[in-house]
Amino acid sequence: MDFLSENIDAGFQHLCESVFVRLCQIVGTSVQVAIRRETRDIKEMVDRRVADNDNVIEMESGSIREGFRLDGSDLDLMFWPNDHRVIFDMFQSEHYYTEDKTLILSDSSESPPGFTLLELLTPTTYRKVQSACVPMKDRLYISSSIFRQQQQSHWFPGSIGHGPCESGEVGGFEYDLAWCFACDFGPRSASWIDRCHSWPDREVVNEIVRNGCHFVPIGHSLGLHEQEEWRISFSLAEHKLVHSMNHCQFLTYGLLKIFLKEVIDKQSEETNKLLCSYHIKTVIFWVIQQNVVPLWCPQNLLAGFWVCFKLLLKWVYEGICPNFFIPENNLFLSKVHGSAQRKLFLELHGLYEKGLVCLLQSPSISSYMTNVFYNPRLSICTNEDRMISECDHDKELFNEIDRNITYTPQNLDHCIKYLHTIELMIGEPLTQYQVLMLQRITATILQSTAFTLHNMYTNTGLNKQMYIADRMSCHMLKLAARFGCISDMMYIAMFYCKTFRYREALCITDIIKVKLAQPGLMYRRRVDPERYTEAVGGQSWSTKMRQAVVYDITLNNCTCYINELTLEQQSALQNKKVALFIPLFVVLHFVEFLCYRHIDTTLAQTALEELQVLVHHDQGLYVNDLDRDISWEILGICQQMTGNLQAALYSYQQSLIQYPWHTIQNATQMRIQDLHIT
Structure with missing residues (x-):
């Protein structure tokens, strides 16, 4: 059945529109896809220039x-x-x-x-x-x-x-x-x-x-x-x-990938590894370039899908999948041939004979198609702006920024090179998402620079230079917090703790705790949409990031932030792990414990108990599974400092049995040996 040779009636349009809406939910709207791409573009652009x-x-x-x-x-x-x-x-x-x-x-x-x-x-x-x-x-x-x-x-x-x-x-x-x-x-x-x-x-x-x-x-x-x-x-x-690609073409590509995984690969064990997503990508490239589909739009989405499926069927029949860039390179040559090829063709032809009904075998799509079959006059809105709320939009943006934000300059010269690169990029034409990404990168580099600068002048005996470096470091950390997010204040608290200003550090942690208690906080994609919208709805992304967004703490292993974690950073760096990723709430209790030890031992014990409850009982709300090795390690360090060696041993042993995301096992083993427990 050739859908392009027929007039597209209202029922077919409704079916296409329904699948379009469903694909926007699964694959993403054009705005969400743009966010994902553009934030990564900026990361790689900065990396290349530096x-x-x-x-x-x-x-x-x-x-x-x-x-x-x-x-x-x-x-x-x-x-x-x-x-x-x-x-x-x-x-x-x-x-x-x-x-x-x-x-x-x-x-x-x-x-x-x-x-x-x-x-x-x-x-x-x-x-x-x-x-x-x-x-x-x-x-x-x-x-x-x-x-x-x-x-x-x-x-x-x-x-x-x-x-x-x-x-x-x-x-x-x-x-x-x-x-x-x-x-x-x-x-x-x-x-x-x-x-x-x-x-x-x-x-x-x-x-x-x-x-x-x-x-x-x-x-x-x-x-x-x-x-x-x-x-x-x-x-x-x-x-x-x-x-x-336009968004309809991209969604058609996504539908083909879903169809491969949920329908084609489920036909038989003999054929479920013959086709891969690269073959699907090659199909969509050729179809778009050959201009077979006159109009790629939501009302025509399934027509585009069907053309791609027919081309794939033809290729399997012939045993030839021409590489888009070098057509002489047959991508089927070593896999799709002989009896397996014939069986795959018969399976695909069986799906082809069913027409678009074959999509009902896809769990991700079927219910939306069925809904249209039973409600042929159903009105479907394909306006992407109405498909995604402001909160969901922001969640996508801040999550993508977070996954692309690891920057680890190795020394002060490297920090300066990063800052100079960012300065030059500010004047370039950037999208609104890229501007926010660059703002977040700047905060991260300023934090690394502040601690790197401080560590350079520690114990030099040059008081004037130490004083100047200290003032510059404080200024950079406050600047980063001013246009960063809530958790960026934690770096100021760590700096005050490192420089023995314990009361100032505790003032900062108190402010952070007040901000963390606010409704509508966005942390690891978890957020109450109504409260978030009430708190910061309609405001600029920069304002939203400062007032409502929380990230975990990243420590560049090339510089020291907390003296008590030096061993762990060195161990990770030896294993080419450039950073430690520590849950914000673990760092918060850790810094409070370190500061209160010099001010109020009772409150130090309280901070330790709060840390212990968090590490022992959290179910992934505040401590990600991949961060459990470093979280148990920090708890053990605190327990060892209080003299509770048995509890410290247990915590270190727990750290060793977690997934070794941070590769700190050597540090953990050394700490266990230092306990001298037989």
């Missing part, structure tokens, strides 16, 4: 970077050494100063389309690259399989190798980490640019070309040099293409 030549660059890719927050969406991260670059011919070497860049030549003469060998042209100081080199044809090539093994860092327990990635699960979400090499040029074989007549527009094409591509360590299973070959990755180009 990065030194010998740094490792991080890029988020995959569905989360595209703007999805679907159940089961995994976190995809790509890393590459900033001082290495791949080129496609020797003429491109003229663009680099080889004293600070290691050049690698792509040689695809003997590789299948989309794959290549990488020849090391200039010396490298990167040990893992050196050890991955193998001699071939009187030249030195970087073996993808050896490099992949070398980079297996096992960041989290239970991680395994999966294709070019290190994969695993932590805190309920799955992740893929891939080390790769960057290239500032597009491959000669990428013919897709010549097809760009209607989509994407020329500006997007030019940006993709300027951004180049990457090479991930995996060879083609049918290639001559599988163990040495690298796959050309267009991850950056892909999320640029996805970002250039």
Whole structure:
């Protein structure tokens, strides 16, 4: 049944509109998706501009970077050494100063389309690259399989190798980490640019070309040099293409992903691993570019879905899924063939014969479709502004800011570089979400700078310099709190505690407690919508952040905030963990305990008891599961300081059996040994 050749009647329009509304609930409205993308854009923009030549660059890719927050969406991260670059011919070497860049030549003469060998042209100081080199044809090539093994860092327990990635699960979400090499040029074989007549527009094409591509360590299973070959990755180009979709196209992409997971993959065990989300992404790219759907709008959403499904069915029948960027690269070549291909085609054809009714097999969509079937005259509002409340909008924004806000400058020079970068960005054209993100980043960098500056002049014996540094640090922390959120005041309290101004620190914690008792507080996406709207509804996001938003405390492991946590920060840093993430309420009680020990031992005991109740009995309201290792550790430190060694031992043992999110086990073991309990 070809829905494009028919007049779209009112019933079909209602069905499309109902699915559109449901997808906005599952996938997100255009505003929510924009928030997710733009906050991440700013983070990566700041990171790139601050990065030194010998740094490792991080890029988020995959569905989360595209703007999805679907159940089961995994976190995809790509890393590459900033001082290495791949080129496609020797003429491109003229663009680099080889004293600070290691050049690698792509040689695809003997590789299948989309794959290549990488020849090391200039010396490298990167040990893992050196050890991955193998001699071939009187030249030195970087073996993808050896490099992949070398980079297996096992960041989290239970991680395994999966294709070019290190994969695993932590805190309920799955992740893929891939080390790769960057290239500032597009491959000669990428013919897709010549097809760009209607989509994407020329500006997007030019940006993709300027951004180049990457090479991930995996060879083609049918290639001559599988163990040495690298796959050309267009991850950056892909999320640029996805970002250039209109919202109806993006929701259609989301519907295809849901349909794959909830319907296609449920057909049989034999076929449920043959298709993946990358095939779905390839389908939607081709359909949009071929301009088969004349109008992508809510009333036509299912027509777009059906065109994509028919193209997927055709590809499975033919056994050919052409890569969007290099069509000669058949993405089905090593998986969709033989009896499995025939069975998958029959399953998809069975769904096709049912027409759009096959969507009723999707638990996420079916009830909304059924509602329209039973109520054909149902009036459906597709106005996105009326689908999401002000509170939900704000919740999305502040949550996305929180997930992108980890910044860990390593020294004062690095702090200054961050601040200078932010200063230059203030004058650039930014969206309203990006301005708020930049404001939050500024607060974070000021906090790191304040403590870094103080630590530099501690115990120098230079009183005047110490006094000046102290005044500057205090000023930066107060400035950060002025345009930050409620929890940013906690850094002032920590600074006063660190500099022996215990009463001033306690004054700050008292103010924080009053603010935390206010109705309508937004903490970890938890908020009473009515009270939140009553408290700050209609005000600017900057005002809302100052008056109603609470985040947990992040300690940059390159600087000391609380002397009693030095051991934990050093342990984490040795394991390449750049920060400690501590629940706000744990830090609050911890600082109160440390201060009251010098003022009122009774109140110190009260603070300790409140901390103990929180750590022992909290059910995830204030102490996240991933933060339980550091929370038990802090409780143990306090108990050890009071001389309650048995209780401290129990707390340290509890810390050791939690998920090792902060990699502080070495510190915990040292503290247990210091107890001298046999």
